[in-house]
Amino acid sequence: MRVYEYAKENNVTSREVIEKLKQLNIEVSNHMSTIDEDDMKKLQGKVTENQKDTNQKKETKQQTVEGKKQNDNRQDKKGNQSKQTKQSKPNFPQKNQNAKHNKKQSKGGRKGKKENVVNSQQQKETKMESPTKITYSSTLTVSELASKLHKDASEIIKHLLFLGVMATKNQDLDDDAIELICSEFNVEVEKEIILEDTDFDKYVQEDDEKDLIERPAIVTIMGHVDHGKTTLLDAIRESKVTAGEAGGITQHIGAYQIKVDNKKITFLDTPGHEAFTSMRSRGAQVTDIAILVVAADDGVMPQTVEALNHAKAAEVPIIVAVNKMDKETANPDRVMQELTEYELIPEDWGGETIFVNLSALQHEGIDDLLEMILLVAEVEELKANPKASAFGTVIEAELDRGKGSVATLLVQNGTLQVGDAIVVGSTYGRVRAMVNDLGRRIKSAGPSTPVEITGLNEVPQAGDQFLVFKDEKKARQIGEARQQKSIQENRSEQTKVSLDDLFEQIKQGEMKEINIIIKADVQGSAEALSSSLQKIDVEGVKINIIHAGVGAINESDIILASASNGIVIGFNVRPDVNAKKAAESENVDVRLHRVIYKAIEEIEAAMKGLLDPEFKEKVIGQAEVRETFKVSKIGTIAGCYVTDGKITRNAGVRLIRDGVVLYEGEIDTLKRFKDDVREVAQNYECGITIKNFNDIKEGDVIEAFVMEEIKRV
Numbered sequence: 001m002r003v004y005e006y007a008k009e010n011n012v013t014s015r016e017v018i019e020k021l022k023q024l025n026i027e028v029s030n031h032m033s034t035i036d037e038d039d040m041k042k043l044q045g046k047v048t049e050n051q052k053d054t055n056q057k058k059e060t061k062q063q064t065v066e067g068k069k070q071n072d073n074r075q076d077k078k079g080n081q082s083k084q085t086k087q088s089k090p091n092f093p094q095k096n097q098n099a100k101h102n103k104k105q106s107k108g109g110r111k112g113k114k115e116n117v118v119n120s121q122q123q124k125e126t127k128m129e130s131p132t133k134i135t136y137s138s139t140l141t142v143s144e145l146a147s148k149l150h151k152d153a154s155e156i157i158k159h160l161l162f163l164g165v166m167a168t169k170n171q172d173l174d175d176d177a178i179e180l181i182c183s184e185f186n187v188e189v190e191k192e193i194i195l196e197d198t199d200f201d202k203y204v205q206e207d208d209e210k211d212l213i214e215r216p217a218i219v220t221i222m223g224h225v226d227h228g229k230t231t232l233l234d235a236i237r238e239s240k241v242t243a244g245e246a247g248g249i250t251q252h253i254g255a256y257q258i259k260v261d262n263k264k265i266t267f268l269d270t271p272g273h274e275a276f277t278s279m280r281s282r283g284a285q286v287t288d289i290a291i292l293v294v295a296a297d298d299g300v301m302p303q304t305v306e307a308l309n310h311a312k313a314a315e316v317p318i319i320v321a322v323n324k325m326d327k328e329t330a331n332p333d334r335v336m337q338e339l340t341e342y343e344l345i346p347e348d349w350g351g352e353t354i355f356v357n358l359s360a361l362q363h364e365g366i367d368d369l370l371e372m373i374l375l376v377a378e379v380e381e382l383k384a385n386p387k388a389s390a391f392g393t394v395i396e397a398e399l400d401r402g403k404g405s406v407a408t409l410l411v412q413n414g415t416l417q418v419g420d421a422i423v424v425g426s427t428y429g430r431v432r433a434m435v436n437d438l439g440r441r442i443k444s445a446g447p448s449t450p451v452e453i454t455g456l457n458e459v460p461q462a463g464d465q466f467l468v469f470k471d472e473k474k475a476r477q478i479g480e481a482r483q484q485k486s487i488q489e490n491r492s493e494q495t496k497v498s499l500d501d502l503f504e505q506i507k508q509g510e511m512k513e514i515n516i517i518i519k520a521d522v523q524g525s526a527e528a529l530s531s532s533l534q535k536i537d538v539e540g541v542k543i544n545i546i547h548a549g550v551g552a553i554n555e556s557d558i559i560l561a562s563a564s565n566g567i568v569i570g571f572n573v574r575p576d577v578n579a580k581k582a583a584e585s586e587n588v589d590v591r592l593h594r595v596i597y598k599a600i601e602e603i604e605a606a607m608k609g610l611l612d613p614e615f616k617e618k619v620i621g622q623a624e625v626r627e628t629f630k631v632s633k634i635g636t637i638a639g640c641y642v643t644d645g646k647i648t649r650n651a652g653v654r655l656i657r658d659g660v661v662l663y664e665g666e667i668d669t670l671k672r673f674k675d676d677v678r679e680v681a682q683n684y685e686c687g688i689t690i691k692n693f694n695d696i697k698e699g700d701v702i703e704a705f706v707m708e709e710i711k712r713v
């Protein structure tokens with residue numbers, strides 16, 4: 001038990017407990033120090049004051065914990081509460097809160113607070129005395145807390161100092177600090193969580209007509225495989241972005257902008273592979289004009305039709321680019337003829353569709369196409385308000401080893417600034433740095449501009465929308481609320497499934513759909529794995545990808561898997577600490593792979609009842625790299641701290657940076673101080689070198705694993 005907890009239970013101050021412990025010659029450094037049962041027994045004799053209150057206090061504490069549990073359970077029931085009340089949100093174990101919670105726990109803190117719906121009647125506020133209970137939402141500054149407790153700010157600051165925290169009057173206090181201070185004053189505290197409206201529509205303000213200015217058209221190039229989309233995109237880029245401008249290297253951020261006749265056009269790089277179909281259909285939502293590329297020698301093909309249907313569904317005007325005109329077999333008339341079936345009738349034939357004949361390869365007809373784009377853009381009267389709060393869509397996002405979450409955003413309205421508080425999909429953050437399509441750092445980006453940003457606390461998904469908020473707190477609240485909402489929306493109640501018993505369940509007819517969650521290091525892999533898995537053909541069973549995203553496997557993935565009876569597949573990524581714990585307690589099957597076909601093979605084998613692995617990997621521990629030393633003959637020595645389990649000399653290791661596996665190999669040396677050791681246990685420091693690998697950095701995680709034999713059945 002912590003000193004402050006003991007103090008709270010016994011109705012004395014932490015200081016008094018520390019004093020008494022000192023008298024008993026029991027060494028403690030501060031209120032967070034732990035005392036064991038023996039110490040408590042010894043203390044019992046010393047602390048006699050207010051004993052009467054003890055039992056009652058215990059009861060309250062019990063209730064608090066129970067209340068918390070109940071809340072968690074309540075949330076499990078599909079978050080009914082949040083649907084019914086707008087004022088308050090039940091205490092759901094939020095990922096971020098938990099992350100913080102766990103971090104604190106490892107340092108020795110704990111939360112006994114009841115984050116609950118406020119019962120205002122319970123609040124008794126008298127002038128001089130402290131209230132018995134206070135409530136707060138989000139955070140409190142020192143002075144705000146002082147006034148709630150009817151104390152002087154200086155008194156709170158004094159207490160904080162004693163807790164080892166230097167704070168000024170206007171400083172925000174975190175939940176733990178608030179609780180500790182309240183416990184010092186014997187005041188119960190509840191956190192009131194406001195349920196935010198998660199819809200961006202609620203926050204987007206109507207633009208004033210006079211603020212609207214012309215904005216560049218956003219163009220997507222669509223078409224059948226090999227009809228020349230990429231070649232055309234490159235030809236356009238090369239024709240207008242001069243080498244000098246691009247500095248020789250054009251940064252690829254999933255979109256680029258060119259200038260024609262002093263007018264800008266934004267092109268989205270839409271991938272042409274079938275695995276990206278979903279992304280393409282989303283792409284059409286931000287698109288103002290679609291270029292339908294049709295090879296003059298090949299004519300209208302299945303994906304041509306698919307693409308034009310996407311564009312039509314999104315009510316986006318289509319310009320037909322009849323490509324490969326340089327080929328001898330080119331037959332543009334046939335293309336026109338075929339497209340009339342889909343109501344794309346050329347102007348020459350009395351219709352309204354613009355057709356441009358070109359050769360992307362030979363850069364012929366590109367200027368005509370650009371001219372037509374400007375023409376259509378003019379007719380469309382594309383406008384935006386640069387003064388508005390920036391709003392737009394994620395084009396691409398990935399987890400970068402060095403930069404963290406990196407997202408390419410397309411600003412559709414308003415102006416995005418460095419430093420803006422932003423909610424993106426169900427994540428949020430502050431725009432830390434912004435880079436344009438030429439790889440240059442910029443400070444602001446107006447309507448129709450594609451930019452790459454860093455600073456988000458998680459990796460959003462392509463197609464997610466973003467909105468800037470003036471207030472960072474608000475952005476955080478809305479981001480968290482949206483995250484909860486997306487988790488809840490994905491929930492359903494079923495029994496758990498693991499790959500090992502999949503076949504049994506299929507045989508017994510219990511399983512007709514297999515729900516899979518995919519997390520990968522880059523969007524491309526996630527999409528590719530997802531489309532390949534969907535193609536597995538086992539009679540009567542369907543694979544259902546309920547989520548495919550980029551980044552480390554996190555707690556919300558596990559919660560989603562647990563709720564929807566799914567399996568999590570990690571491709572080149574690992575579960576973070578909270579996810580690991582959740583997977584264990586929720587019994588969620590997490591499969592980690594580094595090769596796509598192996599992941600596919602495994603699932604297919606499981607579906608056919610052939611999964612019978614002889615060995616199974618078992619992770620035995622994790623160490624955090626705290627320092628690195630470069631020694632010329634040895635290489636990089638990682639000064640580590642074992643955070644979980646143990647590291648053994650003969651274990652296999654993986655080097656993980658920001659949730660991404662950088663390297664898998666063996667330990668070369670494992671040392672405690674100067675000595676070689678066989679193993680190092682949790683909470684101990686050690687020095688590790690990895691065989692043939694030196695790219696180790698502070699903050700990396702070294703994961704140790706062994707292969708365990710599985711008995712054949």
Ligand SMILES: Nc1nc2c(ncn2[C@@H]2O[C@H](COP(=O)(O)OP(=O)(O)OP(=O)(O)O)[C@@H](O)[C@H]2O)c(=O)[nH]1
Binds near residue numbers: 227229231271
């Ligand atoms: N002769 C000729 N060949 C072209 C032209 N445009 C593209 N090609 C060729 O057609 C092939 C396919 O072109 P891509 O640009 O890769 O086609 P894509 O539509 O992007 O293909 P996916 O990315 O696979 O969907 C390449 O070999 C190009 O060199 C053209 O105008 N004339």
